[in-house]
Amino acid sequence: MKLILPLLLICFSFGCKKSEKITENISESKPTTQLIENPIDFYEKLSNAAISIINPDVVYTPSYVSIKYPNGDVPAKTGVCNDVVIRAYRKLGIDLQKKVHEDMKTNFSKYPKTWGLKTTDKNIDHRRVPNLEVFFARKGKTLSITKNTSDYKTGDIVTWLLAGDAIPHVGIVTHIKSNNGNPMIVHNVGSGQVLEDCLLSWKIVGHYKYSN
Incomplete structure (x- = not known):
């Protein structure tokens, strides 16, 4: 138990960590289409961008890393x-x-205080799901949360709570449908940056559109 708690805290800081409990309900459905050949709007372009970065070799690494700013x-x-x-x-x-x-620099009080920070941190703030949820709600559009998969459109951002509501997670809805008609998600739950039918695998807690 002493080892599990720190792991969950690390995962909460960033997103989520793969485990059998987390991934057991994910369908292995294969996509039937690939990139949209002539995307007509930002969200189709975002879907294409998400699909273009699929890489199962990406290693889930939840450690703190110092990165350059901007575009780090x-x-x-x-x-x-x-x-x-x-x-x-x-x-x-x-x-x-x-x-x-x-946005955090000028509206720090509106962001979560989960990590006990008293100021912004360019290395990590954008890499925390709760911060992205606040940002997308403030600067984008908050959409309804339902269990109807047709309500989740190409380019939507979805957030979940995993492992007994302990771990936040985020992914991008794509235009690709699974064999059962569900919109497939590009995400990283521990098996790399992958495309999976997992929209309803966990508790959905956030649903957004953001296009700058």
Whole structure:
């Protein structure tokens, strides 16, 4: 138990860590399509960007890392769930590191105090799911949370709570449908940056659109 608690605290700081309990309900459905050939809006472009960074070799690495600012990133073959979102948006010219930092700097009181911080930290603030939830709610559009998969559209951002509501997680809804018609998600729950049918695998707690 002494080892489990610190692990959960590390995971909570960033997103989520793979375990049998977390991944047991994920469908192995295979995608039937790939990139949208001629995306018509930002959200289709975001879906394409998310799919383009799929890489199961990315090692889930929840350690604190000092990175440059702006446009900083951890090593390409490492990352957590937040890094999927950060990397996809960056392909469209949006630097969430800078965006989140600037908003937190002027609106620090509106962001979670979970980590006991008294000021911003450019290295980590944008890599924490609760901070992204606040940012997307403030700067984007908050959408309804339902169990109807058709309510989740291409380019939406979804957040969940895993492992008994202990671990936050985030992913991007793509245009690709699973064999049973569910929109597939690009995320990293511990098996790399992958595409999976997992929208309803966990408790959904956030649903957003953000296009700058």
